[in-house]
Amino acid sequence: MDRAPGMSARLKLTLSYAGFLMLAGVLLLAAVGVFLLRQGWLQTNEAGAWKSNPVIDFVRGFAPTAAAVMVFLLVFGLLGGWVLSGRMLAPLARITSATRTAAKGSLSHRIRMPGRQDEFRELADAFDAMLARLEEHVAAQRRFAANASHELRTPLAISKSLVEVARSDPSHDTGEVLDRLQVVNARAIDLTEALLLLSRADQRSFTREQVDLSLMAEEATETLLPLAEKNGVTIETRGDITPTNGSPALLLQLTTNLVHNAIVHNLSAQGRVWVTTSAHCGTVRLTVENTGEMLTPHLVSTLTEPFQRGVERIHADQAGVGLGLAIVATITRAHDGALTLTPRDTGGLRITVELPAHPSPRS
Secondary structure, eight states: OOOOOOOOHHHHHHHHHHHHHHHHHHHHHHHHHHHHIIIIIOOBOTTSOBSSOHHHHHHHHTHHHHHHHHHHHHHHHHHHHHHHHHHHHHHHHHHHHHHHHHHTTOOOOOOOOOSSOOHHHHHHHHHHHHHHHHHHHHHHHHHHHHHHHHHHHHHHHHHHHHHHHHHHOTTSOHHHHHHHHHHHHHHHHHHHHHHHHHHHHHHTOSOOEEEEHHHHHHHHHHHHHHHHHHTTEEEEEEEOOOEEEEOHHHHHHHHHHHHHHHHHSSOSSSEEEEEEEEEETTEEEEEEEEOOSOOOHHHHHTTTSTTOOOSOOSOGGGOOOSOHHHHHHHHHHHTTOEEEEEEOTTSSEEEEEEEEBOOOOOO
């Protein structure tokens, strides 16, 4: 933005310091002058007449000294104000330099302001924290864009190959090609819809209303019960009424993704899934646990990354698009909640979503 040139903050502070010092000097000299007039200059003779004019005597005797003092205060105020303002604004200069560096695209620079806590250091620390979050966000977006391009390119490349095979070999079974094209196209559609849902949740473009997480858990469990029975997984649902504020569609998607993930990432036989809701002081929790392979803490910490997949799924036809837990993390963050992933000691994963509770009406 183009702005008209003006005085620098250092010059303004210098003039302010000098001005206040001059004002204080004027008031002090005025007080001294009044005191001197009353004590020594107002003298009368025996008849009560003035020996001399007190104002003239005051001007002749005290005014030159006062003027010299004012000149000294002016010079001292300007020089001292310039030095002090420079020292005071030095942290601001470092912050400005870091801001310009970040504006050029370098987010790895940090101010790391030394010294004790004050307003400038609070600003520098907040700026460093903002740069760290921005750097992390930009890195995640770059990884997401690269992974999304790769994931979308795969079904498109497969579709192109199938079409080329059908063209080059007219005697090839057309029905088989169409079936494979349908599967590949369905995967591309699922991936696109997941990307759109992820973007919508991240932008928080939804209307909030009261939602009961326990009802979301029951609905998600009923919807995925056929899949669980097909895979030999038993689902147990229990818990309390857990009212919160948010988007019913997004919270249902969150719950469905968690239950679906727990079913797909499970044992090949006699797997179990536990879905629990609970209400606490100011928060509500949705916990989904499942049996499965042993997971390391490092692997668990990466599962919410887009297109990050854990151990092999028990059914190849449920490969998913790698955005299930990434969507869960985004929806949780959009609802001002917290997502916790913990590996179970006996294998499998425990996922807890904690959201602000809906305030109960006052009686």
